Amino acid sequence: MEKKLLESRKKMIYELMSSELYVPMKIKELAILLNVTREEREELEEVLKELLAEGKIELSKRGKYSKTESKFLSGIFSGSARGFGFVTIEGEPEDIYIPEFQINGALHGDLVQIALLTEKPFSGKHKEGTVVKILQRSITRIVGTFQKSKNFGFVIPDNVKLGQDVFIPIERSKGAVDGHKVVVEITDYGNDTRKPEGKIVEIIGHINDPGTDIMSIIKAYDFPIEFSEKVLKQAQTVAKPVSGADMAGRKDIRTWQMVTIDGEDAKDLDDAITLTKEGENYRLGVHIADVTNYVQEHSALDVEALERGTSVYLVDRVIPMLPHVLSNGICSLNAGEDRLALSCIMLIDAKGMVIDHEIAETVVQVDQRMSYTSVRKILKDKDEMEREKYKELVPMFELMEELAAILREKRRRRGSIDFDFPETKIILDKQGRPLEIKPYERNVATRIIEDFMLIANETVAQDFFWQEIPFVYRTHDTPDPEKIQKLRLFINNFGYSIRISQEEIHPKELQKLLEKIEDTPEEALISRLTLRSMKQAKYTTENTGHFGLATQYYCHFTSPIRRYPDLQIHRIIKETLRGKMTEKKIAHYEKILPEVASRSSQRERRADEAERETDKLKKVEYMSEHIGETFEGVISSITSWGIYVELPNTVEGMIHVTNLVDDYYYYDESAYEMIWEATQKCYKLGQTLQVVVANTDKLLRTIDFVLQENKELYGLDITSEDIGH
Numbered sequence: 001m002e003k004k005l006l007e008s009r010k011k012m013i014y015e016l017m018s019s020e021l022y023v024p025m026k027i028k029e030l031a032i033l034l035n036v037t038r039e040e041r042e043e044l045e046e047v048l049k050e051l052l053a054e055g056k057i058e059l060s061k062r063g064k065y066s067k068t069e070s071k072f073l074s075g076i077f078s079g080s081a082r083g084f085g086f087v088t089i090e091g092e093p094e095d096i097y098i099p100e101f102q103i104n105g106a107l108h109g110d111l112v113q114i115a116l117l118t119e120k121p122f123s124g125k126h127k128e129g130t131v132v133k134i135l136q137r138s139i140t141r142i143v144g145t146f147q148k149s150k151n152f153g154f155v156i157p158d159n160v161k162l163g164q165d166v167f168i169p170i171e172r173s174k175g176a177v178d179g180h181k182v183v184v185e186i187t188d189y190g191n192d193t194r195k196p197e198g199k200i201v202e203i204i205g206h207i208n209d210p211g212t213d214i215m216s217i218i219k220a221y222d223f224p225i226e227f228s229e230k231v232l233k234q235a236q237t238v239a240k241p242v243s244g245a246d247m248a249g250r251k252d253i254r255t256w257q258m259v260t261i262d263g264e265d266a267k268d269l270d271d272a273i274t275l276t277k278e279g280e281n282y283r284l285g286v287h288i289a290d291v292t293n294y295v296q297e298h299s300a301l302d303v304e305a306l307e308r309g310t311s312v313y314l315v316d317r318v319i320p321m322l323p324h325v326l327s328n329g330i331c332s333l334n335a336g337e338d339r340l341a342l343s344c345i346m347l348i349d350a351k352g353m354v355i356d357h358e359i360a361e362t363v364v365q366v367d368q369r370m371s372y373t374s375v376r377k378i379l380k381d382k383d384e385m386e387r388e389k390y391k392e393l394v395p396m397f398e399l400m401e402e403l404a405a406i407l408r409e410k411r412r413r414r415g416s417i418d419f420d421f422p423e424t425k426i427i428l429d430k431q432g433r434p435l436e437i438k439p440y441e442r443n444v445a446t447r448i449i450e451d452f453m454l455i456a457n458e459t460v461a462q463d464f465f466w467q468e469i470p471f472v473y474r475t476h477d478t479p480d481p482e483k484i485q486k487l488r489l490f491i492n493n494f495g496y497s498i499r500i501s502q503e504e505i506h507p508k509e510l511q512k513l514l515e516k517i518e519d520t521p522e523e524a525l526i527s528r529l530t531l532r533s534m535k536q537a538k539y540t541t542e543n544t545g546h547f548g549l550a551t552q553y554y555c556h557f558t559s560p561i562r563r564y565p566d567l568q569i570h571r572i573i574k575e576t577l578r579g580k581m582t583e584k585k586i587a588h589y590e591k592i593l594p595e596v597a598s599r600s601s602q603r604e605r606r607a608d609e610a611e612r613e614t615d616k617l618k619k620v621e622y623m624s625e626h627i628g629e630t631f632e633g634v635i636s637s638i639t640s641w642g643i644y645v646e647l648p649n650t651v652e653g654m655i656h657v658t659n660l661v662d663d664y665y666y667y668d669e670s671a672y673e674m675i676w677e678a679t680q681k682c683y684k685l686g687q688t689l690q691v692v693v694a695n696t697d698k699l700l701r702t703i704d705f706v707l708q709e710n711k712e713l714y715g716l717d718i719t720s721e722d723i724g725h
Contacts, residue, residue, distance in 0.1 A: 009047045014056055017067040024064035052135055055113055059133075072113050074135060079108035081160035081700070087114050087129060093482070094127065102130035105191050108161040109138030134189075142166060142184050143220040145207060145699070146176040146200070155184050155198070158220055160700055164195055172199035179207045181216045210431045213621075213698070214316055214614055221610045223312060224304075227323050231304045235323040238294040238301070239330045242338040246293070247363045250340070254365040256285065257396060260333055261370045261449050268311075268320070268327040269334065270561040272341070272366050273452060275399050281355070282348045282403045286456035287364050289331045290340040291560040292570045295322065306596065309603025311562035315426050315614045320562070327561045335369040342570055344456040344557065348403065352410030357459050359573060368393060375445035401444060404451040411454070415508025415550035419531055424650040426618050434622040437649045453558045454549070461555035464572070465543050469581060470589035471572060472565045472597050474554045476537040476546040478504055483533040490529060494522050507550040524634055525686025539565050539597040539604075565600045568593070616701040619651045623703050624696040630708050635687045643683055645691050645705055653703030655691065 013030075016022055025033065027041075027048065036044045048065060051057040055072040057065055073096070075089035083100035085108070096114060098106075106112050114129040142162060144155040153168040153176065166184050168176075176182050183202040190196040204219060205212035218225060227235075253274070260269045274285035295301045305321050312319040320327050333339050341364045347356040368390065377383035378394060379401050387394050412418075425440035442450075457474070464471045481503040488498055496516060498509045510530055517523045534548065539556075546554040560566040572589060575581045633645035633653075642656040683689075690708035697704075 006047065006050065009043075010051055013047055014051060014067070017057055017065065022066075024060060024066040026063050027065070030065065052113075053111060058113070072115055072132060073129070074111065074113045076138075077103075077106045077108065077110045077112045077131065079103075079106075079161040079163045081163065083163055085163075087112060087131075096127050096129040098129055098131060102128075104131040104134075105189055106131045106134055107137070107139055107189065107196070108159065108163070110134050111136035111138065137189065140186055141201070141222075142186065142198070143204070143216050144182065144184065146173070146178065146180045146182050148173070148176070148178050154195070155182060155200075156699070158216055158699070164190075166198045167195045168198060168200060174200040174203060176200055176203055177206075181205055181207055181212050183219050210433075211316075213617055214314060214432065217610055217613050217617070218314070218319070221606055223319050223610070224308060225319065227304065228300070230300045232323055232325075234300050235294075235325045239325045241330070242340060242363070246340060247338075249361070251343070251360045251362045253285070253287075253343070253362050254338065256364075257393070258285075258287065258364060258366050259368045259370050259393060259396070260335070260366050261372060261375055261445055264371045264373060267324075267332065268561045269332045269366075269369065271449070271453065271558050272333045272364060273400070273449075274345075275396055275403065277399060278347070280350050282399070282406075283345065284348055284403060284452060284455070285343055285345045286452055286558065287333070287341040287343045287362060288456075288558055288566075288570075289333055289561060290342050290361065290570070291322070291326070291331050291567055292342075292574060293340050294326055294331060295567060297571060301326075305564055305567060306599065309564050309600050310607050312607040313611060315611075315618050316428055316432055321564065322561060331561055333364065333366050335366045337365065339364050339366070342573060344459055346455065346459055348407070348455070350406065352406045354455065354459050357463070359460065359463065359577065361574065361577060370445075372443060372445040372449075375448070376443045380444050400448050400452075404448040407451045407455055408447070411549070412511070415506060415511045417507050417511050417514065417530075417548050417550070419514075419527060424615055424619075426615065426622075428618070434618045437619060437622050437651060439648070439650055457555055457557050458549075458551055458553055460557040460569070460573070461543070462553035464555075464569075464576075465553055467576065469572060469576060470541065470586060470593050471543070472539055472541060472555065472569050472593055472600075473543045474537060474546060474556050474565070475540045475542070475544045476548045476554075477535045477544065478547050479533050479535055487529055487533045491526060494526070496526070507547055511550075522686050524636075525684075528636060529685070536605075538601040541593045541597050563600070564596070564603070568596050613701065617698065620696045620698050620701050620703055623651060623653070623693055624698070626693050627695070628692065628711075630690055630692050630711075633689055633691050633705075635683060635685050635689060638683065638685060645689055651703065653691070653693070653705040655689075655705045655707060 027044065030036070031041060031044060034044070048057070052059060053074050055068055055074040058068045058072070059065055073089050073092070075087040075096070077085055077087050077098070078095070079085045085098045085103055085106065086095035087098060088095050096116070098114070102117070112131045113133040113135055115132050117128040117130055139162070142155070142157045142159065144157040144166070146153055146155050146168070152170050153173045154165040155168060156165050166186065168184065181204040182200045183204065184198040185201045186196055186198045188197040202219070204215050256274045258272050258274045260272045262269055270289040272287040274287065276283045295305060301322065308321045311321045322331070333341070341362045343360050343362040343364070345358045345360065346354045349355050370390070374386055374390070375397055377386040378390060378397050423440040425438050426434055427436040429435050461471070461473060481500070484498070484500060484505050488500065491497065491513065496513060498505065498513055513530065514527060517526045537546070537548070543553065545552045555569060556563055556566045557569060558566065560570050575585055631647050633647045635643055636646040636652060637644035642654045644652055644654050646652045691705035692708050692711040693703065694706045695704040696702070
């Protein structure tokens with residue numbers, strides 16, 4: 001239903017229920033009163049659901065709708081391992097605290113209706129509330145560890161935010177034994193006096209079996225592991241070699257010198273580069289696999305790709321958005337093969353300005369598949385063997401380095417923010433055990449590709465914005481003024497400042513701050529706090545600009561193999577290029593794109609969370625082999641319950657306040673520091689500490705540290721040799 005129509009119907013029904021003459025009615029009675037046909041019943045349900053979610057109306061136990069009499073709010077409940085929770089309400093600056101005895105059966109992720117208990121903030125910060133109604137359950141299945149008793153069993157959820165075990169009648173345990181990782185379908189959500197109840201629908205494997213840990217995360221996030229027979233069959237059918245008919249009407253650029261540059265183990269090569277010099281200008285071509293040629297709208301492949309939203313890159317596997325026969329085959333720009341592409345060919349001047357561009361359907365043939373390592377050897381290390389091996393391509397690589405530097409400087413001048421935090425690279429053995437964890441550093445080659453993809457994404461977004469055609473943009477909103485004000489006050493302690501005008505900040509101010517702190521002791525600390533002050537990027541149909549990149553126009557155009565928004569805008573681009581963007585097509589895209597953008601943002605967040613969880617799991621597993629060992633780390637976060645310390649290999653653990661020996665401490669949230677009164681010790685963000693690994697917990701995915709100076713107090717005055725590692 002269109003938003004405008006939905007709002008007018010919500011208003012009409014709310015006014016009806018506000019009338020003195022209205023008596024509570026069931027949906028069937030409302031439908032008769034309002035002359036709603038059977039076909040329109042779904043729309044009435046949607047209107048009532050929206051009003052319930054907003055807390056304007058309520059539903060009795062007998063299924064009757066009426067206007068809400070009390071001051072209720074509704075939002076998403078977030079549970080905690082310690083029993084209490086918070087409810088996030090749209091438009092409210094702070095979450096509402098829900099004490100343990102006021103949760104009333106709500107589970108993590110549920111849409112709930114709450115009543116405020118008091119306006120007085122909890123712990124000087126949060127308002128308190130009580131859950132009065134669960135409007136919508138978010139969880140129907142959970143993943144956890146089975147534990148058997150004599151006549152029954154129970155499952156301890158992997159997600160500690162769920163807060164309570166699930167009771168399993170013995171006849172519904174599917175033969176599970178102690179230590180089995182299982183998927184449980186909830187049959188009864190329980191109440192304050194009774195635990196939730198469920199039945200086991202799948203046994204994933206034993207907790208000690210290789211691969212069970214990652215598979216449990218995959219199941220918990222409900223990722224589809226296999227493609228259906230129908231989808232695989234369709235992929236096989238469309239994955240035919242490029243024919244003369246396929247090439248008809250396309251720009252043939254197979255003679256252009258062209259390379260792909262990716263990681264050594266990459267198999268889905270969806271972008272290729274061409275670059276030449278024309279006088280003072282650069283002719284840069286970014287050529288992207290034409291996935292939409294094989295994935296038609298509404299096809300089984302398309303429906304599956306939209307549902308998945310993105311490829312998911314876990315520590316030991318990839319869960320692809322499209323079947324391998326496409327992503328690693330006909331849609332991969334493999335060297336020496338004819339491939340169909342959608343190209344953004346830009347003429348860029350010496351200042352990095354795109355002075356002309358063409359977006360075209362093309363036929364390409366990549367000359368060489370290059371790795372980041374090889375290009376780094378050629379450009380940075382000046383490796384003679386590597387340069388000789390690729391001598392015909394070396395001039396183009398040198399030109400790439402030149403143009404990338406120009407584009408980067410142009411972005412720097414306008415205020416684009418570049419956070420250079422290293423990603424984590426985890427190396428596993430064949431059994432899935434972590435052998436090594438190290439930072440995955442960007443190099444000259446990764447930056448070149450990044451710079452070229454950014455300019456292509458900007459160019460495409462700007463082109464279609466001015467054509468006023470429905471589109472999916474990648475947007476990043478301006479940070480909340482409160483968070484920026486907090487950052488501003490904190491950096492004043494170090495003698496830094498940022499200018500804020502009319503409660504808004506320009507990205508250039510944050511960029512200048514990051515430049516000032518470069519190579520200073522407080523660099524890591526202030527960089528982290530600056531990052532935390534930012535909002536999350538998302539997909540939208542409105543072009544509100546990208547704060548972090550300091551650009552008004554941005555989209556995701558360059559990865560249609562692994563991201564659905566890219567695939568979607570490729571379709572729009574091709575319809576436009578072919579002159580088929582009729583009024584009917586425009587109306588079609590206006591209707592479907594908001595849902596595409598919203599779902600893609602949700603799927604992206606789900607994938608990011610799962611990737612973080614698998615990384616955390618393997619980090620805990622790795623550090624469990626280093627109990628009692630000493631490491632140097634940096635304080636990355638300070639909370640009222642402890643100090644988080646990050647090691648150079650990106651592993652993060654916590655020193656609990658109870659492990660800091662001195663009982664009397666003062667936690668200053670605004671200054672991000674913790675002060676111990678008795679000893680006058682002060683711990684600050686960015687401070688370097690010597691820590692000892694005290695404990696790890698695979699279930700909670702946590703690592704506990706103690707200060708090296710206190711290790712004897714915790715029985716940690718041993719070496720790794722003493723415990724046989």
